[in-house]
Amino acid sequence: MKTRKNQKGAVTLILVMLMAVLIVFLIAGWQSRLLLSLHRTRALSDILLLTYHAESKIYDILARFLGGYPNAFDFPFTSDEVLPDGTKLTTTGKEEGNLKTLTVTTKRLFGTTNLEITKEETETESEFLHDTHIVMSLDCTASMGEKACPTCSTSRMDEQKKAVLNFLNELETTEGHERIKVGISVFELKSDWLYTSYAADGTPTGVAVRPDSPLSLNDIRSAVNNGFGHSGDTGSKACRKIFTYTSVGSGLAFMHDYLRTTATENLDQVEILITDGVPNQRIPYSPCPENIFCPGTPGLCGSVPGWSCLAGKSGSACTPYARDFLRCTLADSGTNWTGEAGAVNGVSNTGARDPEVDVYTVTVLDTPSSSGELENFNKVTSIFDTYSTEYYPLSEADKLSEKLKLILEKIITKVNRYQIKRVVPTPIR
């Protein structure tokens, strides 16, 4: 009797154990499938996050380069950061010659993404050369009639004219030069275009030499030969209708106004300004305080239609205003300049130039004859040096040609190419 009871208990135990084993197997199978599904979902979400973070970083780097911050990265470097969602982001930068390479690596538990951006400054190749508009502003003041250098037989105006003609010749020999258009303007008190022909009194009768005018390089060369004489002011046809004395800011403001109206996304715009003088007057120009007419000689008060002088705002009182006007027109809109005593006086303002427009300036300033002149020269050269894209100070005008050649080389070689690519990691074997 006892034996039979024991047999029943053993059978029940075996059945229960079998059921338990079956249930354990089912649960284990179910759980492993569940885990696999969870991991698969997690892997996909990780990859989406990795791609998003890596792309964000790489386009942020591109924006810094394109936005005009070429020195944002101090090559070579490696930086690590952990983003708020736990993604590890590593950026490495290396530099080999003209080639800068930045690699962005993002890592999470289930994946890694590598993206690479390269920045290369290429030599001139027509296929990479951008459509470019270059506008020159040439000094027309009376001092341009002075000797180019103590031993020279030519005047500064002769050298300026020669430099511009050489610039045009040099441009013509450049592959793809058809994509570069040139405009030429002049300044004294006011500024205007150079025209292809003039009446005897200097009234323009031809076509303005603007980048968008249908003029060939030959037409522009003829216009330069015709418009400029041996001296500035009344000595050159191109200079007779823009009054007298020096407002360098007028030349810059004139170029800004033109380029603003023709700016397009894929057009490079460049300004080149040549002057042999220090600014001593300003014109009304609303982006630049104080927006007044302040001529370098009281004789101009009442001579310029539409503009009148304020009391005490003429003659030597205009020099600080003229320098502030130069600061304002030369600085770009992302840069602050501070007005000097006697004019805008300590007030901080932003510049009037579009930061996308490069400005190259050349000054021909001979040896100062007094400490006052030296101080004035130093102030002016400091302004050019601070706010120009590139500044070339000269003491003799016969070096103008080589400086303009240098500027042309800068313009046509300044083509940066950026390439972004995905880097597939090599499998570890």
Added chain:
Amino acid sequence: MAKRELKNIKGFSLIELVVAIALASVVFIIVGSILATFVTQNTKSERQEMFEQAKNDIVMELSNNIRWGKDFVVTEDTLLIDGNKYHVEDGHFMKNSQNLTMDNVSVKKIEVFNVSTDPNLVGVDMTLVLADRNYPLATDVIHLVVSQRRTDVSN
């Protein structure tokens, strides 16, 4: 003597048998239902995983290659990226001659559009209808919209 011995052997009464059979039936019904549910769920989840796997494979392959591709040709049922042809052949999603989907998944329908408004870049809108080869009524849809990235910039 023999009669006496038989009398001494105790058997199961009818009621005991009925109760035992009823209990056993209840246990079997419960266990059977649980097993049936497991099997059904298992089949469903297997199918779902199969579709998920196929979707993952196709989405990862295409989204990466569309993003970073250079040359595109988009027709209504074919996508050509840098010389690699993505198309459907015999119900398989193919990259050139390589099958990207598992054998138990078939692709019933493919539609491809270029939805980019930028003539220089491609934006792919692709719809794929997947089906279970063993049970074609079970389907799933992949809808993928990915744009080509601008990778060459100069200034």
